[in-house]
Amino acid sequence: MTENEFLQSLAQRFPARNPVLHGIGDDGAVLQAEPHGRVVVVTDMLLDGTHFRLSEITPALAGRKALAVNLSDLAAMLAKPTAAFISLAIPRATTDSTAFLQSLYHGLQELADEFHCVIAGGDTNSWDGPFAINVALTGSPLSTSIPLRSGARPGDLLFVTGPLGGSLASGRHLTFRPRLDIARWLADSVSVSALMDISDGLATDLPRMMQASGTSARLTAADIPIHSDVPPDLPPALRLQAALSDGEDFELLLAVPPAAATALQAAPEGLAFQQIGSVEAGQGITLLMPDGQSSRLPAGGWQHRL
Amino acid sequence: MTENEFLQSLAQRFPARNPVLHGIGDDGAVLQAEPHGRVVVVTDMLLDGTHFRLSEITPALAGRKALAVNLSDLAAMLAKPTAAFISLAIPRATTDSTAFLQSLYHGLQELADEFHCVIAGGDTNSWDGPFAINVALTGSPLSTSIPLRSGARPGDLLFVTGPLGGSLASGRHLTFRPRLDIARWLADSVSVSALMDISDGLATDLPRMMQASGTSARLTAADIPIHSDVPPDLPPALRLQAALSDGEDFELLLAVPPAAATALQAAPEGLAFQQIGSVEAGQGITLLMPDGQSSRLPAGGWQHRL
Known part of the structure; x- marks a missing residue:
């Protein structure tokens, strides 16, 4: 799979929808903020061998966890999720990177759908290191005052x-x-x-x-x-x-x-x-x-x- | 340096300022969107051995590049930067991780200051893999229409x-x-x-x-x-x-x-x-x-x- 083919498959799988005006396929995504105009941003990076072991679990579970820990951060900010941005470092040694990415995005999508979160962008790389995933999430405050x-x-x-x-x-x-x-x-x-x-x-x-x-x-x-x-x-x-x-x-x-x-x-x-x-x-x-x-x-x- | 000490030093070094209402130190950051209410989000992950070689350059230059490529994505969306979120995977074998982080954040800060971008959050990890950095940036559109x-x-x-x-x-x-x-x-x-x-x-x-x-x-x-x-x-x-x-x-x-x-x-x-x-x-x-x-x-x- 070429990078373009992968990006096109992602853009079709995760179309932009409210409050995401433009999602996957450009240099960035564009979101419409809520009327009160505050945006919450959280980010967490998860690493193979530290936060999970890919030798023991499916990529789907790794993807799910990467999104879940960020959703937990949003909950702690009393915010609901709006958009997710997925950055990946995939080991070159991965035997079937297409199947790996399918499984990973399956785990991400299931949880994103459950919480009405649009996957709106990201960055996919291959390298000689172990698997790493960063998720950045935007959210919208559920309350006028955010407890810190x-x-x-x-x-x-x-x-x-x-x-x-x-x-x-x-x-x-x-x-x-x-x-x-x-x-x-x-x-x-x-x-x-x-x-x-x-x-x-x-x-x-x-x-x-x-x-x-x-x-x-x-x-x-x-x-x-x-x-x-x-x-x-x-x-x-x-x-x-x-x-x-x-x-x-x-x-x-x-x-x-x-x-x-x-x-x-x-x-x-x-x-x-x-x-x-x-x-x-x-x-x-x-x-x-x-x-x-x-x-x-x-x-x-x-x-x-x- | 413990994780708490590092987080406290970051919070002091990068205080929240307009349009960031709450920055480093909580589960997430809170931004005030511009009156028209659109927010641009970009993200890029950079990897040692792929996007630079830490054996040949300072961590400052790696940090600078990680922010610069994201700023370039914002420019391509006709947006000005508002806040940056820095996720790091630091090799455990790093001989002086405090000096490494100082240099890295020096490179980030110099460029962030130049473009009036607030470093507002992130996630720092150590692991047995090579160095990886993800930057997620929020921006505010410079124009009512964003060319895609x-x-x-x-x-x-x-x-x-x-x-x-x-x-x-x-x-x-x-x-x-x-x-x-x-x-x-x-x-x-x-x-x-x-x-x-x-x-x-x-x-x-x-x-x-x-x-x-x-x-x-x-x-x-x-x-x-x-x-x-x-x-x-x-x-x-x-x-x-x-x-x-x-x-x-x-x-x-x-x-x-x-x-x-x-x-x-x-x-x-x-x-x-x-x-x-x-x-x-x-x-x-x-x-x-x-x-x-x-x-x-x-x-x-x-x-x-x-």
């Missing part, structure tokens, strides 16, 4: 939208459903102080929110929901650690004023919010253990070094 | 904005100046039928424009400007081939109605437009040689296979 990481205030309560841990080991990171339904409901129903998605694990992401907000947090260990993907026969301390630090959960982490907690508890069927702690003045994260002891999380969580 | 590749009409005249060939061999592809000054002048002054930038070489990109427009082109070989980077002692046929097919020129290719040609010829000092041929009905590209013979370019130009 920096908005948490002492007195706020902390919630997560689902159980944590075991995502990588179970493969859940490849098939999770980005929390855009929750984002839409939050935008309509709840005053949120601060919001982000949990991609590196609660123990890494919560400190980021607290540092951005200039606040500290108290977590109640017994309230942190542990996913059924975390092996039940692990000792309790390791199960807790899995929920805090495995990462790749892609649940939302919210700080809300106490008055909003009632709304969260009365959320419609299927939208679950679990209170895990509260925001206080000061710095750092305190974890209150079931035995009444408390411990401090490392200031920056467990980060990878660059 | 598909707008050329029989009777239009074809122009390029500068001499072609020798870009890779000379290193010009690392230091070229994206034609945003020309884009701004065109938006204000000329009715353009079709526009694109020449990244894969005139012999590949012109057929794309003609195919998108459903038209053919006649080129006069003697009118195609050959860059001084093409060795002067090459035989004329090879010099012409270099101008047609070396690629990485990042000049603009325009089709304009005959009435607009006068405006191009009267362009201000420093904006050069060279007429190279004309648009006709039909298909394919005919090249009129100095000896009066004519030859046909291969239908798809010289494309790389995926």
